[in-house]
Amino acid sequence: xxxxxxxxxxxxxxxxxxxxxxxxxxxxxxxxxxxxxxxxxxxxxxxxxxxxxxxxxxxxxxxxxxxxxxxxxxxxxxxxxxxxxxxxxxxxxxxxxxxxxxxxxxxxxxxxxxxxxxxxxxxxxxxxxxxxxxxxxxxxxxxxxxxxxxxxxxxxxxxxxxxxxxxxxxxxxxxxxxxxxxxxxxxxxxxxxxxxxxxxxxxxxxxxxxxxxxxxxxxxxxxxxxxxxxxxxxxxxxxxxxxxxxxxxxxxxxxxxxxxxxxxxxxxxxxxxxxxxxxxx
Numbered sequence: 001x002x003x004x005x006x007x008x009x010x011x012x013x014x015x016x017x018x019x020x021x022x023x024x025x026x027x028x029x030x031x032x033x034x035x036x037x038x039x040x041x042x043x044x045x046x047x048x049x050x051x052x053x054x055x056x057x058x059x060x061x062x063x064x065x066x067x068x069x070x071x072x073x074x075x076x077x078x079x080x081x082x083x084x085x086x087x088x089x090x091x092x093x094x095x096x097x098x099x100x101x102x103x104x105x106x107x108x109x110x111x112x113x114x115x116x117x118x119x120x121x122x123x124x125x126x127x128x129x130x131x132x133x134x135x136x137x138x139x140x141x142x143x144x145x146x147x148x149x150x151x152x153x154x155x156x157x158x159x160x161x162x163x164x165x166x167x168x169x170x171x172x173x174x175x176x177x178x179x180x181x182x183x184x185x186x187x188x189x190x191x192x193x194x195x196x197x198x199x200x201x202x203x204x205x206x207x208x209x210x211x212x213x214x215x216x217x218x219x220x221x222x223x224x225x226x227x228x229x230x231x232x233x234x235x236x237x238x239x240x241x242x243x244x245x246x247x248x249x250x251x252x253x254x255x256x257x258x259x260x261x262x263x264x265x266x267x268x269x270x271x272x273x274x275x276x277x278x279x280x281x
Contacts, residue, residue, distance in 0.1 A: 001030060002028065002029040004026060004031040004063075004093070004231065004235060005029075005030030005031070006030070007026075007030070007031040007094060008089045008091050008093050009023075009026045009031045009032065009093060010081070010085065010092065010096070011023040011026065011033055011034070011035055011036070012036045012037075012072055012097055012098050012130070013036065013037055013098040013099030013100060014036060014051065014096075015035075015039040015045065015049040015051050016039070016045075016047055016203050016204075016223075017098075017200065017204065017223060018098055018226050019054075019096065019099070020049060020057070020223055021224035021227040022098060022227035022230050023065065023096075024054070024058055024061050024227060025061075025230065026058070026094065027058030027059065027060075027061040027062055027063025027065055028061040029231045030063055031094065032066065033063055034066050035051045035055045035058065035066065036068045036099070037050075037099070038069065038070070038071055040052065040069055047203040051069065054067070055067040068081055072130035072134070073125055075133055078130075078133055078137060082140075085141070091145060092141040093142075093148055093149065093234065094151070095135070095138040095151070097131035097134050097150065097152045097174075098153040099130050099131075100123070100153070102123075103118070105119055107163055112166070119164065119166050122166075123164070123166045124169070127170045128170045128174050131152050131174055131177060135181055139190070142190050143188045143190070146188060148185075148191075149192075149193070149233055149234050149239060150190065150191070151195055151229075151230050152174050152175075152178050152193070152195070153194075153197070153226065154171050154174050154175050154194040154196055155171045155269075155270075156196050156248070156270055156271065157171045157270075158172040158196075160271065162270070174194065175246040178192050178194040178244060179244045182244030186243055191233070191239045191242065191243035192243055193233060193239070193242050193243060193245060193246075195246075195247065195248075195252075196248045196249065197226045197248075197269075198219070198250060198269050199270050200220060200221045201220045201221065201222055201223065219266050222261045222262070225253075225261070225266060228249075228253070229249040229253070232255075233252070250265065251268070253265055
């Protein structure tokens with residue numbers, strides 16, 4: 001029986017990447033995981049991955065994976081997601097806010113004024129705002145329970161320049177959402193944490209590495225490494241000591257004693273970010 005058997009989780013933006021890894025790790029710990037995203041079939045996105053495939057992987061890992069089509073720019077769809085979870089499970093233990101819209105211009109190396117203004121809406125709406133909306137619903141589900149964990153997938157770009165003005169502003173704001181919601185939710189037994197992955201071998205990174213053979217990925221994390229940080233926090237009887245903080249997944253590996261899937265420890269948060277093709281992330 002897994003450490004999170006009987007627990008119910010929502011992972012947003014989990015068709016691929018870090019979200020997928022978090023969902024699988026929660027499943028491996030025995031949780032029921034609602035996997036959200038917009039990719040219903042291969043071809044819906046330039047990169048491989050669907051919510052259905054992730055849900056299947058969650059179940060194969062030992063949990064129960066449930067795919068839910070959800071555009072996190074649409075508040076009505078988000079509300080419907082939480083109504084479904086309440087109706088079907090009657091509880092909610094973990095939420096991972098991972099949904100993030102990456103515009104193709106993110107890593108093109110051009111200054112913000114040479115990129116579309118829409119980049120702001122892309123990364124603030126599906127990222128910062130969507131996390132706030134999801135957290136609002138999560139709070140309404142968790143406060144009556146007197147327990148819960150909300151993990152926001154952020155970045156060291158919150159504290160230093162990273163690729164694009166809107167990206168850094170969005171991540172910095174997300175960490176403030178973490179700090180302030182933790183302040184208000186703490187008395188109700190709910191912890192909120194921002195997690196900073198490092199360079200992650202996502203489908204996007206793998207694609208960039210193929211066209212940039214000099215890209216150093218030796219210290220990169222698997223998609224599941226930050227998921228192990230989420231599971232460690234969710235399994236902790238008192239994760240409140242980290243609540244309100246922005247903390248690297250690598251730091252939590254030292255704290256809790258977990259490693260990546262291959263038994264190694266990755267380098268941690270990025271500081272010298274590589275410039276790649278426009279589809280890089």
